[in-house]
Amino acid sequence: MAGLQAARRAWTRACRCPAVGIAGVGMAGIGLASCSGGVLDPLGPVGRDDATLLIDATVVMLAIVVPTIMLAFWIAWRYRASNPKAEYLPYWSYSGRIEAVVWSIPVLTIMFIGGLIWIGSYRLDPFKPLPSKAPPLEVQVVSLDWKWLFIYPQQGVATVNRLVVPAGTPVHFSITSASVFNAFFVPRLGSMVYAMPGMVSQVSLEADRPGTTYGQSAHFSGDGFSDMHFQVQSVPASEFAAWVRSAKGGGPVLDRKAYAELARQSQNVKPYSYSAVDAELFGAVAMQQIPPAPGPEPGNPSHAGREVGTGGHD
Amino acid sequence: MFGKLAWSAIPFGQPIPLITSLVVILVVLGVLGLVTVKGWWTYLWREWVTSVDHKRIGIMYVLLGVVMLIRGFADAIMMRTQQAIAIGGAPGYLEPEHYNQIFSAHGTIMIFFAAMPLVIGFMNFLVPLQLGVRDVAFPTLNSVSFWLTASGALLVNVSLFVGEFARTGWLPYPPLSEVGYSPGVGVDYYLWAVQISGVGTLMTGINFVTTVLKLRCPGMSYLRMPMFTWTAFAASLLIVAVFPILTATLAMLTLDRYVGWHFFTNDAGGNPMMFMNLIWAWGHPEVYILVLPAFGIFSEIFSTFSGKPLFGYRSMVAATLFICIVAMMTWLHHFFTMGAGAAVNTAFGISTSVIAVGTGVKIYNWIFTMYGGRVRLSVPMLWSLGFIFTFIIGGMTGVMLAVPPADFLVHNSMFLVAHFHNVIIGGVVFALFAGLEFWFPKAFGFRLHEGWGRCAFWCAFVGFWVTFAPLYIVGLMGMTRRLQHVVVPDWAPWLYASVVGVAILALGAVAQVIQLVVSIRDREKLRDTTGDPWDGRSLEWATPSPPPFFNFAVMPNVEGEEAYWGIKLRAVETQQLSPEPNYQPIEMPVNSPVGFYTAFFATVFGFAMIWYIWWLAIVALIAAFAGFVVFAWRDVHEFEVPADEVARVDRARRAAREATLAQMAEEGGLP
Numbered sequence: 001m002a003g004l005q006a007a008r009r010a011w012t013r014a015c016r017c018p019a020v021g022i023a024g025v026g027m028a029g030i031g032l033a034s035c036s037g038g039v040l041d042p043l044g045p046v047g048r049d050d051a052t053l054l055i056d057a058t059v060v061m062l063a064i065v066v067p068t069i070m071l072a073f074w075i076a077w078r079y080r081a082s083n084p085k086a087e088y089l090p091y092w093s094y095s096g097r098i099e100a101v102v103w104s105i106p107v108l109t110i111m112f113i114g115g116l117i118w119i120g121s122y123r124l125d126p127f128k129p130l131p132s133k134a135p136p137l138e139v140q141v142v143s144l145d146w147k148w149l150f151i152y153p154q155q156g157v158a159t160v161n162r163l164v165v166p167a168g169t170p171v172h173f174s175i176t177s178a179s180v181f182n183a184f185f186v187p188r189l190g191s192m193v194y195a196m197p198g199m200v201s202q203v204s205l206e207a208d209r210p211g212t213t214y215g216q217s218a219h220f221s222g223d224g225f226s227d228m229h230f231q232v233q234s235v236p237a238s239e240f241a242a243w244v245r246s247a248k249g250g251g252p253v254l255d256r257k258a259y260a261e262l263a264r265q266s267q268n269v270k271p272y273s274y275s276a277v278d279a280e281l282f283g284a285v286a287m288q289q290i291p292p293a294p295g296p297e298p299g300n301p302s303h304a305g306r307e308v309g310t311g312g313h314d
Numbered sequence: 315m316f317g318k319l320a321w322s323a324i325p326f327g328q329p330i331p332l333i334t335s336l337v338v339i340l341v342v343l344g345v346l347g348l349v350t351v352k353g354w355w356t357y358l359w360r361e362w363v364t365s366v367d368h369k370r371i372g373i374m375y376v377l378l379g380v381v382m383l384i385r386g387f388a389d390a391i392m393m394r395t396q397q398a399i400a401i402g403g404a405p406g407y408l409e410p411e412h413y414n415q416i417f418s419a420h421g422t423i424m425i426f427f428a429a430m431p432l433v434i435g436f437m438n439f440l441v442p443l444q445l446g447v448r449d450v451a452f453p454t455l456n457s458v459s460f461w462l463t464a465s466g467a468l469l470v471n472v473s474l475f476v477g478e479f480a481r482t483g484w485l486p487y488p489p490l491s492e493v494g495y496s497p498g499v500g501v502d503y504y505l506w507a508v509q510i511s512g513v514g515t516l517m518t519g520i521n522f523v524t525t526v527l528k529l530r531c532p533g534m535s536y537l538r539m540p541m542f543t544w545t546a547f548a549a550s551l552l553i554v555a556v557f558p559i560l561t562a563t564l565a566m567l568t569l570d571r572y573v574g575w576h577f578f579t580n581d582a583g584g585n586p587m588m589f590m591n592l593i594w595a596w597g598h599p600e601v602y603i604l605v606l607p608a609f610g611i612f613s614e615i616f617s618t619f620s621g622k623p624l625f626g627y628r629s630m631v632a633a634t635l636f637i638c639i640v641a642m643m644t645w646l647h648h649f650f651t652m653g654a655g656a657a658v659n660t661a662f663g664i665s666t667s668v669i670a671v672g673t674g675v676k677i678y679n680w681i682f683t684m685y686g687g688r689v690r691l692s693v694p695m696l697w698s699l700g701f702i703f704t705f706i707i708g709g710m711t712g713v714m715l716a717v718p719p720a721d722f723l724v725h726n727s728m729f730l731v732a733h734f735h736n737v738i739i740g741g742v743v744f745a746l747f748a749g750l751e752f753w754f755p756k757a758f759g760f761r762l763h764e765g766w767g768r769c770a771f772w773c774a775f776v777g778f779w780v781t782f783a784p785l786y787i788v789g790l791m792g793m794t795r796r797l798q799h800v801v802v803p804d805w806a807p808w809l810y811a812s813v814v815g816v817a818i819l820a821l822g823a824v825a826q827v828i829q830l831v832v833s834i835r836d837r838e839k840l841r842d843t844t845g846d847p848w849d850g851r852s853l854e855w856a857t858p859s860p861p862p863f864f865n866f867a868v869m870p871n872v873e874g875e876e877a878y879w880g881i882k883l884r885a886v887e888t889q890q891l892s893p894e895p896n897y898q899p900i901e902m903p904v905n906s907p908v909g910f911y912t913a914f915f916a917t918v919f920g921f922a923m924i925w926y927i928w929w930l931a932i933v934a935l936i937a938a939f940a941g942f943v944v945f946a947w948r949d950v951h952e953f954e955v956p957a958d959e960v961a962r963v964d965r966a967r968r969a970a971r972e973a974t975l976a977q978m979a980e981e982g983g984l985p
């Protein structure tokens with residue numbers, strides 16, 4: 001693994017220095033992307049470990065892929081019909097030794113990758129809690145048509161389309177959907193997980209320093225999907241407490257009635273917060289004690305579009 | 315009377331679909347008018363529409379695929395330009411309702427109505443020729459398959475003009491696709507179009523499995539079959555294994571939507587996760603149904619243009635069957651992010667990357683096929699080398715996605731979009747253009763223009779990378795797929811770059827069209843009189859170009875791998891062709907309108923179901939079934955080609971071969 005570490009360090013360096021970053025096409029791609037706030041520019045440990053694995057797997061494969069591509073072009077050029085120096089072997093079509101090599105190169109590569117997959121899948125299972133002395137912050141996530149509801153059960157507040165987390169504390173997300181599938185994804189924090197109706201999935205993420213970024217839905221969910229992005233603010237612990245206080249200080253209350261209104265389809269919802277939350281709400285949504293969100297309704301203007309008849313069961 | 319159908323179904327208020335529909339209708343009317351004025355109807359009906367000749371059906375499949383490829387490309391241009399315009403608050407020119415239909419139609423059309431018809435078209439044209447036989451096992455069924463595919467394609471395109479198409483993606487995931495969230499007719503268009511063409515595809519699979527198992531010319535043992543036939547066989551096995559899953563899955567969704575059942579709804583005990591499992595249990599093998607025949611095409615080209623047998627033929631067969639089996643054990647990699655747990659993700663991550671072993675072996679074998687060869691860098695070979703480069707990288711990004719924690723970062727992102735275009739364009743589409751260049755003279759008797767072919771290749775190759783390399787990058791920058799507008803300004807430069815790539819690809823498409831026009835104009839200069847323009851090695855090159863409808867006057871007798879190469883060697887050694895055979899009359903299947911007839915009523919049936927016009931659906935179903943019954947009871951299945959006619963055609967072929975032989979003797983002959 002030492003070689004790998006070195007390669008990775010070289011990689012990181014290459015990405016900091018644009019001139020080297022452009023050296024290889026694949027490298028340039030990853031390099032450029034990692035310099036600018038994407039999944040290769042992580043804000044916390046989960047994103048960092050995911051990204052490391054992505055890069056490790058790429059390096060392992062590039063070690064085979066680059067020579068193979070070069071071999072292909074070299075042989076095609078060396079044995080071009082117009083090259084009189086190349087020997088013509090019209091009947092040569094089998095060599096046990098080459099066959100053995102030809103099978104073993106991919107097998108060995110994939111065994112190596114298989115190891116990465118095995119170790120990585122266990123270590124970075126999204127459902128696994130993060131090791132930490134501080135108890136994790138609980139956040140309940142509900143995907144709605146077409147916005148995100150974040151409930152802070154320990155604090156008793158909730159937000160729409162804004163996620164505020166304390167830096168350096170693991171956050172345990174419980175995720176469900178009130179309508180269709182979505183995926184909860186903050187690129188710079190790492191691992192995405194589906195939000196699914198009638199089920200609760202989990203992911204633990206952490207931002208280890210303050211910063212501002214965005215999250216979004218990574219699974220298409222209908223007409224308002226493109227606006228299902230939300231602000232993510234990682235703030236120092238003291239600031240987080242202040243934020244909770246201010247959220248409690250004013251704003252609407254999220255009871256069943258407010259939720260029913262929220263669950264109706266709407267697009268491009270500006271972030272806001274609720275000063276108090278029905279403590280049973282998340283469970284009731286996840287267990288579908290509250291029926292699934294209504295979907296398109298004839299009288300709801302946020303669902304504009306060419307709709308022909310409403311079909312259904314007749 | 316007309317179910318849900320009403321005037322409001324026609325998009326009068328929406329300029330883009332309205333104008334497109336009008337243009338399409340005008341073009342169709344123009345073509346029909348031309349056919350009428352020129353009096354071509356009888357010819358078309360007798361020689362094409364009712365034809366059960368596998369070569370004709372193959373050509374019609376390819377034509378359908380190319381037309382749909384252009385339609386899908388038009389969608390692609392709209393998507394790429396929309397994303398480049400709608401950045402940071404700008405709305406772009408396509409509202410979400412429309413944009414979502416476009417990407418759904420794009421994926422559906424490209425997979426089901428462009429790639430599949432193209433692949434199946436090549437299988438149709440080539441497999442019987444390569445096996446040295448006169449047709450597929452069930453020629454009329456073959457015609458039914460084709461017309462049902464065309465029927466599905468028609469329904470998808472009708473949705474542009476009457477109603478709407480699905481807005482749920484090329485795989486309609488519930489609960490979004492359930493009637494509560496997608497009440498319009500869009501998903502129903504999808505369901506019936508794919509169901510009807512899926513029946514056709516399943517019958518194609520059955521037909522080709524039977525053909526390969528039962529109809530091979532004397533001496534054509536399994537391990538003497540050309541590589542393309544092997545891959546077509548493997549793809550057909552996969553079709554037979556997995557298309558029923560697709561049919562059943564879509565039938566369940568149909569029941570949910572039409573009669574209120576709860577297979578995949580999110581309440582009343584439905585389970586949407588089950589849809590994802592089922593659809594990908596079909597979907598992943600499906601990508602190998604597309605790519606295996608593409609591998610076959612490249613195998614033929616590498617060997618022919620290197621002037622050598624395929625390196626490691628048996629190992630290639632093994633790798634093909636290996637891929638065929640493992641492809642059915644990897645479906646879960648499409649939803650690692652659904653939270654199945656570490657053990658499940660590990661198992662499927664490993665099984666997925668194991669496929670890359672089979673693919674890797676094939677790549678090395680192609681490389682060693684060129685080793686020691688005399689590599690002619692003509693157009694088919696350019697596509698093949700472009701494929702090696704592109705596909706290796708696509709395979710590499712595939713394995714990156716197969717590492718679950720890495721997939722947690724780029725699942726459903728533009729990186730994923732770049733991956734599958736990388737393998738589908740670089741693998742399947744490149745293969746089809748390579749194959750078009752390679753077998754065009756066989757089908758039509760003249761070659762395609764070399765210069766324009768090169769131009770088309772370079773535009774496609776460069777255009778591909780300029781389009782999709784930026785998408786890999788924005789994917790890593792966090793951009794998810796299917797966004798109608800974007801808000802992160804950092805993504806903008808890459809989205810602009812991608813539009814430039816699409817423009818280059820469009821130039822490639824233009825070059826391809828020019829190539830066709832120029833080649834038709836210069837066809838006398840490009841004429842292939844020998845039937846063997848590339849110094850081929852398998853039996854299709856033993857026939858004249860184009861082959862007579864009965865393919866072979868007498869069944870070839872195969873004595874080794876590379877059947878035609880063996881025959882050629884013998885002829886060169888002895889300086890003469892094998893003695894003239896004793897010509898016998900040949901029995902050939904008669905033409906049949908049943909395919910066209912059934913598909914016509916299947917289209918009506920689909921349309922009626924989509925619009926809830928129940929009486930019409932029942933009438934159409936009965937009519938389609940009646941067609942089958944009448945067909946089953948017909949008395950005349952075959953007609954006889956007299957021995958004289960067979961002799962006349964074959965003597966012409968022999969004369970051409972003798973001329974080539976004489977010329978070869980002058981030039982010093984084969985190695």
Ligand code: HEM
Pocket residue numbers: 601602604605647648649666667669670673708709710711712713715716721724725726730733734737738741742
């Ligand atoms: C080297 C072999 C390959 C590997 C390891 C591989 C791996 C993967 C993985 C893991 C995904 C799912 C990623 C995600 O959803 O996050 C995926 C998606 C996909 N792959 Fe591949 N792939 C390979 C080859 C191919 C080939 C040959 C084709 C087609 C000819 C193909 C077509 C697709 C398509 C169409 C999708 C995505 C479909 C969708 O979500 O709409 N792949 N591939």
Ligand SMILES: [Cu+2]
Pocket residue numbers: 597598601644645647648
């Ligand atoms: Cu797959």
